[in-house]
Amino acid sequence: MRVLFLVQGEGRGHLTQALSLAQILTIAGHEVVGALVGVTAERSVPAFFSEKFSAPITPIFSPGLVYNAGTNELEPTRTTIRAIRSIRPFWRSLKQVRDHIETKRPDVVVNFYEMLGGLTYAFLRPSVPMICIAHQYFAFHSNFQRPKGQWFYRQAFKFNTRLTCFGAKELLALSFDKQADEPSQRIRVVPPLLRQEITAMKPTSGDFLLAYVTQPGLKIELAKAHQEHPAVSMHGFHSGVSVPDEVTDETLTYHAIDGKRFLEFMARCKAIVTTAGFESVCEAAYLGKPALMIPQPNHFEQSCNAIDGQRAGVGVAADRFDLDKLLSYLPQYDSQVSERFRAWHAQGYFLFLAALNRATTPKSKSSGGFFLTRVRHLLRS
Incomplete structure (x- = not known):
């Protein structure tokens, strides 16, 4: 099986998860053909990832989160303004992702919470199936734990998370412990991805x-x-x-x-x-x-x-x-x-490989056709 990664470059979590899955795939005899990593003008691909990821890495512009330089607080308003101002280069990035997928022709694309992935599949519909992996997808699970109040931040978080997973066949929700799958939400609960x-x-x-x-x-x-x-x-x-x-x-x-x-x-x-x-x-x-x-x-x-x-x-x-x-x-x-x-955690090896096999099975249908339906649920609590 040939696998292409799409990875959010913000922080180290999604990048280390990509390294961990690459290790699992290599052990199982599969090939990771490359990684598209979301970057900004201020944030390049971190050295710890480029030094350990053996396949080719392609940096692609993706609007990042904005933090207050003094307090390190996340600033949602400035983050949104930055994304709006970046709409033209962002659209070019979507076409670059689509072209890369169609050129590489992997069997499956694995998206580690990169918005470029969900929006590329929403608007440009690549022909290769995609699955998404992140702890954030647990937000759509019925057992999701959330703080009281913070309505605005909760809606912004769920909106952003929806944008990353349009067109995905499954959402692999990383969890601290075992929870029931929820097929109606495309959710499969899986263990954390930890480095060797x-x-x-x-x-x-x-x-x-x-x-x-x-x-x-x-x-x-x-x-x-x-x-x-x-x-x-x-x-x-x-x-x-x-x-x-x-x-x-x-x-x-x-x-x-x-x-x-x-x-x-x-x-x-x-x-x-x-x-x-x-x-x-x-x-x-x-x-x-x-x-x-x-x-x-x-x-x-x-x-x-x-x-x-x-x-x-x-x-x-x-x-x-x-x-x-x-x-x-x-x-x-x-x-x-x-x-x-x-x-x-030990169950992860088999659960992740099973998810990739399901994604490449011809009878499995993509959820990309349900784009308009998902849009109506973007702001649902």
Whole structure:
């Protein structure tokens, strides 16, 4: 089977999921013929992906999300304005995606939450079947956990998610745990896609807390938490640190961002403090590390992840760096959660291959013909 990837280049989650599926397909004897990666003028294809992805990579312009430079808050209004202003180059990108698919002629296209994929299939109708993979598709599941209120952000999130999956035969919804499929919504619930670098690790029980600090405000909160609990050993990876190790005192050390080194620390820590990105929380769960999940401000998806992760028992949700909340949660953490998570993850190899086989079966019908029907449901709660 020949497979072409379409990957959203925002953040690292969808890119690492693509790397993981490529590993599964290679083991199964299939061929990944390439990846189309959505980029912007400010954001190119990350080195960690280009260095490890063995097939050809084609960067294609795709409007990205806009964050506040000072607070790192997601700004929906500016994101929408940016997308409207980019309509002409965006249309060129759609035609580029269509032409690439028709030239490569893969057996199936796998879309990792890239809007270019859904809109190309909506308007230009490539002849190759497509399936979509992302945790975000769980938003259409009846057991979806969401925060109260935030109506505007919820509608914007679901609208954007719909735009990524027009024409898809199936939506593979990545989930913390096993849930029933919902064929009426085209949803198949599947395990998280984790890199072999994670699954090959042998975690140990450490005595320190690990923090991944991406927001300026979180570093201030970390320093405050350290002052209140000076005896608690903490290590923080922060984008503002330029040296490998910046020792503050005996129990607090900052480190420059380094993906490989961060994973090594994660395997040895007692617990992790992070934003509520699905990928990072799943990595911690696989290694048996409870997480304090702090969603980025205005980031509806991460707010949902935090609630759902708390439901699944992988950690506790908070709206700030609440060290007291994490420390009180640790004695309640069930170590069996990680074992169940690993067992669920192990089913992924067969579930993903089965989905690809279904997509390429001639009798399977594409949902592309239902475009107008789906449009009427875009803003449905």
